[in-house]
């Protein structure tokens with residue numbers, strides 16, 4: 001029934017060290033050699049997911065092509081939307097200058113004016129206020 005989420009949890013256990021113990025401001029921008037992040041999902045079905053929090057007040061720009069991030073790989077997700085609607089595997093998101101991007105619980109803060117990478121095992125909801 002929850003086959004996928006069980007596998008997801010197992011995979012997360014294997015790869016815990018890639019997400020644990022990173023400085024909080026740095027979690028989304030860490031590089032990982034173990035996890036494929038170029039438009040491919042790990043093991044075919046574990047994909048990066050980025051959501052735009054319903055409390056955001058602008059669309060969020062995402063890419064499925066790290067590290068190139070050329071304009072052909074950009075997509076926008078509206079307030080309350082998810083990258084799954086526009087791409088299978090999201091690799092990163094952009095925080096425009098002058099915006100404040102935080103996790104839902106306000107614990108993580110992502111620098112403005114930069115792209116931030118996520119890994120396939122990560123699902124982030126970003127609240128972006130501009």
Ligand SMILES: *[C@@H]1O[C@H](CO)[C@@H](O)[C@H](O)[C@H]1NC(C)=O
Pocket residue numbers: 057058129130
């Ligand atoms: C977003 O919300 C902030 C804080 O309430 C406000 O200052 C800003 O003008 C809003 N921006 C837009 C694009 O609505």
